[in-house]
Amino acid sequence: MSDPVLTLDRVSRDYVRAGRRLAAVDEVDLVVHRGKTLGIVGESGCGKSTLARLALHLVPPSSGRVLREGQDIARLDAGALRRLRARMQIVFQDPNASLNPRWRVGAIIAEPLRAQGWSRQKRLDRVSEVLDLVGLPQDAVDRLPSAFSGGQKQRIGIARALAPEPDLLICDEAVSALDASIQAQILNLLTDLQARLGLTMVFISHNLAVVRHVSQRVAVMYLGRIVELASEADLFDRPQHPYTRTLIAAVPEPGRPLQAGSVRGEPPDALAPPSGCHFHPRCPLAQNICRRISPPLIEAASGHLASCHFPGASAS
Amino acid sequence: MVVFIVLVAVFAHWLAPHSYTRTDLFMSWSLPDARYLLGGDAVGRDILSRLLVGAQVSLTIAFSVLTIVLIVGTVLGTIAGWHGGWADGLITRATDLTLAFPELIIAIIVAAIMGPGVPAVIVALSLVGWTGIARIVRSLTLSLRNEAFVEAAMAAGTRPAAIIVFHLLPNMVPALVVRATAGIGFIIMEEATLSFLGLGVQEPQPTWGGMIRDGLPALRTEPWMAMAASAALAFTIVGFNLFGDGLRDALDPRGARR
Amino acid sequence: MSQYLARRIASFVAMIAVAVIATFIANRFVPGDPVLVMLGDQSSNLDLAARLRADYGLDLPLHEQFVRYVTGLLRGDLGLSFRFPGVPVGEVIADGLRISPVIGLAALVLSLTLGTLLGAIAAVRAGSLVDTGLMFVVVIGLSVPGFVVATGLVWLLSVRLGWLPVAGWGTPQQAILPIIVAAIGPIAYFARLTRTFLLETLGQDYVRTARAKGVPERGVVLHHALRNATVPLLTVAGIMMGGLITGTIVVENIFNIQGLGRIAVTSIAARDYPVTMGIVLLFTLFYGTINLLVDIAYVLVDPRIRLAVS
């Protein structure tokens, strides 16, 4: 469990909406280990995309530290930060929006290399390499993104991310905009690339099945907080937090009856989160203590963290 | 149409059969004939020559104003949209305040302070026009900076200045070109209105607006000058507006339905 | 909502303040000494000069002049005319005050009703011959300045056919052409925007929902699309006032009507700055008030603003 590539140390990010403070990410502690994939799952508005931007220092934290191999990113000077950017890259959700429609594919993929000051010849060589890597034809370089299908555009986005040889790749809903058959192609590509290149990945998605498929460890977020963190098998087969159980039960899947009975209400307004445990108004297990005290994220079973006063308890 | 107008304006002095200032009292309010193809004005100057040179005056003013507002509007709009914070507040408030005044009122104040003339027209129209460009550029900057490809560029380590120049500006060009073409028609129209009211271009420089004003009292007997200048003005503005519409449809398939 | 209105009122006040300062500057920092102009051939009469200077407050320090100007404005006193020494601006423009609002408001009503109607017809029949024809006329109306249209109409209706008087003010016949000319630009502008916004709302998902509920086409257009198109239309209705003011000033000059616009232009020529600036202030006040009313109407129409948490 050593060699952390990325560490989040009590990281928060606030926004001000209509004069009120909104904690998009609320004191999150997280460690991402080398060569592994950490999945982050949660519903819309839970803060998972903000977490991705914090990890890459695209937005600075309001408090707390983001450490890259033990070094606080916020303390790096502009040059060091730019050099670090080469080593941490992101794949976005919407392949249409994340590629500048007026740039040719070659220039798009070479952009991070240009920012690092690579020579023209080295850029061309590297672009050709990564095109092979993601399974795109070499003649793609001279075409515009509009000439490609959604799945191919996502390959271009992956090629751009891989071009500067990063060791950390963050995928923010990277397959959510794709059709089922294309989604499987891209998921396979990502897992293959990880194995070949020894990448460390953070895979963010609202889709539980996709997160389970690619991740070794999984964190569940609810209203800016991590409520459960465990290995993929532990989390999905032995969930400790009632919210995680609710989420898993709500996923419709062929050959599995839908268990909607256990789900109550909708995620509350993030501007006015409930007191204590944010989940208590929807929780079948909620007691008085849940309304008053926010449960810490502690070990509920071996290597299995949950933020619940009654982890593992069942509703019946 | 537009090409024709621009060519006429550029070669106005060369095309004009007579000097636009030469008076010939024998030709006062003369009917169109072989010498003065469109007749003469009150002091016997060749209407055709004055019309042609008037095109040059109008377009010179229009393009000067356009250049000024494009530069000022783009720079301020980009700063407001990208920087945000107090710079945005200041610039947005300035545009709102300018827009809070009717165009002609601004022109009247400027004309009153500077005295009527070409410089006053250019200042007044620039003062009015920069807000439109600044608003568009600001909102384009705001929406573009939230585009995933701009975020991708930031993640790639591209410097902000490079992001603005290589990512934002190229994506603004179509909207700005469309706006600028439509703007020319608008500026010509405003200039003509000011000149018509006597607040714009002054004698002896010919201007369509002024020719229409001078022709108005004689409308009953000698409608040539007012009619010819009206036609030239309408032709030019319609031309630029249709050109702008065409450009918009060509550059933005989404807005093709007008 | 109250926050939204407070912001609007604040910007209205700011606008008036800027107008007051701008007109003060224009009045005081113009080239030439107004007293010398007023004196004319009596320029050697120093007593008269001193008296005029005192009447106009020009002998006071600048900040006192400003205070005097502002307090005067608050009482409705726009100062004294230069061209007619000793005559209050209010008297010079009194006739104009009776005429210009009539032209402006009549043109406003005409452009709102006719503009909406023509735009709605074009949008509902988008792509048809009616639409193409209407939009062609609209482009002409937008492109051709009011005074050009006026020139043509005067030549045709007054000179050639003799139906309407060429100029002047007082009879209903004399009012017809000026009002039409002042309204043409705004009608075209409003028709075009109505068409654009209506087409946009007609393409919205909730219009499809209305159709799926069995709402008849008339109800879809009037109740769902046009009502929703009113929201963006309102925002431009305020801006359109600028065009109406321009139109009013222009027609008064074409038809030689002694309204505010005509007086403003002759005053500029006569370097009568207090009168010019008084009129500028009045137009600004009118324009600002209309825009404030539009902002309030906006709140009434759109619940998303009305019910926004503040």
Next chain:
Amino acid sequence: MTIPVDLHEALTIEDLRVGIGRGRDRVELLDGISLSLRRGEILALVGESGSGKSMTALAAARLLPPGAELGARRLVVGGADVASAGGAALDRIRGKSFGFVFQEPMTSLNPLLTIGEQIAEPIRLHLHLDRAATRSRVIDLLGAVGFPAASTRLDDYPHQLSGGQRQRAMIAMAIACNPPFLFADEPTTALDVTTQAQVLTLLRSLCRERGMGMLLITHDLGVVSAVADRVAVMYAGRIVETGPAAAVLAAPHHPYADALRRALPRVSAKVARLEALEGQPPSPRAFPTGCRFHPRCARATARCRTSVPALVPSGLRTVACFNPIAETKETAP
């Protein structure tokens, strides 16, 4: 013209075709779609983007955008013949004989009208109730779709509601006149997974209680299994397989349906590697000849490239394939 109508029939689509453009620009989006549903039955129409599944629902509801041309041998929705109806007749059918639930509850509700007004609109148009009766019916409807304290939410505007509540309001509007049939076009795609489960459960129980037939458009096989009795799988403007939902999802006969199932990651178990279907769905401008799936199909033969396989009944299923995966005859459940 009178058409014999089966009282239990909720939807009959026969040989539905939709195309846009003329001459060389002509594009056929739907090619001979036939479907039928009985009252109380839920049929899921599943496929990837561009397969024509939403187009099928819009065409059957006569809500196609201008420019799209529709042709059908028979189009009966909720007992009403919509193929020949036009203008006022169509307005009397929509909202009364069928309701329609759209994908985006935010944009599909009018932002300037309260949800009470919007739900009351079809009642006013079709049932001609007075004010008080309309109001109490709207309150009943809001209660039926699971609005807590319905009478206090009547005057809320859409922007004051959560995503799930908006979709509930949309459903209340669609069922306001108690129609025998409901179209639901991706009704839960814009919702979070926990809200989706609630809305799906609601839709299913409404169909059961009211004997309402429902055509559910979705891209999600999980949603199909959660609510549908039967399923129809679409690919490139054609239906390739129909049958009981559970049976088709468990063992599809058409290679495309099978590939779709295999490409899906599961939340209940982890597989080492997904069996991805290579290539991508064709554009309507360039549909392949013969079976439109043949370029991506592992079982394709020469015949698939040249001739179009018809939908052939096989037990309770129909399959349009020359080389289906299993030929076993099924027995009725």
